[in-house]
Amino acid sequence: MKKILLISFEYPTGRSYCGGVGQIVEQSRDALLAMGYETYVLISSGFARKDPVKLLFADGSLKRYPSLGAFLRDYDWCNFGYIIHHFVNWTTELKKIAVQKRRKPKIIYHFHSILRREKESGFRTLNHFLYNQEKMIELADRVVCPSAYEYDNFIRYFPSFIDKVVVIENTIEAFGADKNKIEEIRARHKVRNNDIVSLYVGRLERIKGAHILLKEAPKILKAHAHLKLFFVGRSLEKDLYKRLLRLCGQFPKQFFYKKYLDKNELFQYYYLSDIYINSSLSESFSLSTHESALCNSALLLNRLPALEKFKDAALFFDANSGDFSEKYEVLIRNHVLRSKLSGKASAIANKFIDNNRFRDNLYKLLNSFSAEAKI
DSSP: OOEEEEEESOOOSSSSOOOHHHHHHHHHHHHHHHTTOEEEEEEOSOOSTTSOEEEEOTTSOEEEESSHHHHHHHOOGGGOSEEEEESOOOHHHHHHHHTOSSOOOEEEEEOSSOHHHHHHTTOOOOHHHHHHHHHHHHHOSEEEESSHHHHHHHHHHOGGGTTTEEEOOOOOOOOOOOHHHHHHHHHHTTOOTTOEEEEEESOBSGGGTHHHHHHHHHHHHHHOTTEEEEEESOBOOHHHHHHHHHHHHHOTTTEEEESOOOHHHHHHHHHHOSEEEEOOSOOSSOHHHHHHHHTTOEEEEEOOGGGGGGTTSSEEEOTTTTOHHHHHHHHHHOHHHHHHHHHHHHHHHHHHHHHOOHHHHHHHHHHHHHHHHHO
């Protein structure tokens, strides 16, 4: 059957928050539509049958339902040939499919990070989310992981499900530089030719390392009047948000906060940026790091296994040793080093795009079910 249902807790349907999960859902939808599949996206931030949902149709129209139950009155799960689940875990509902005797959709669980790994690292992962992720792995016909790094973790945590898992490495949607738009941004924020522009893109929470940057920013901004720091991302932790607002008030000509930028505009900030900061404490892939590298930013990264591909093309700090400010200072002061690192990072990001087979691998995954049926 050529009908596919993608399920996500986020999706880019207007000027609202959309992180990496929503972007990969969008890329998946575009790829599936191009393959000829009638593709729908079910969007909900809740787990209960009573929670409201939105349904994005193949033609781009959007319908709102007051609950999952209302959606299921119009669309039985078995109306679809495949259900590809991105993090929102309706395990109770999807388990009902297994006991039905009629034709059943194949269930694919596309995870974006292993939540047990994050919890064991000390991060505040929602318990019911964590619990249901492992249930989803158990009930899915296939499990998709976003990187070789998370594949290694999956094998370590879930060795009994090794036959289910495949790697489909994340992909990037790139936008070209718009000189007029970049000049508009420069004028709006009074960015002069000799200014150094740095950029952070990510949720305002500790797992993304936002507290590291916010703590060190006052000292660095005071020392470098020609530094402009742009912070882009949704606020999730009140104490960090208050600290961010204080910085906006304290450095109105240097520190700028954007809750949301659509992807095209975000890329213009990437192109404007001299230094991209990824202070995250946990990453499976990091779309924003690849995107900023593609746009010739010098990378300042926390030393994480998922970012190992940039080991010779970035300046790394260790969040545990407190050397963030020192490394940031080096990049601010050293134009030659910034240029050298940005060139190397850009080459790595371009090679990644050239070699990426996201669409092909998605096609192979769906075809694998047909091949099994013939055996």
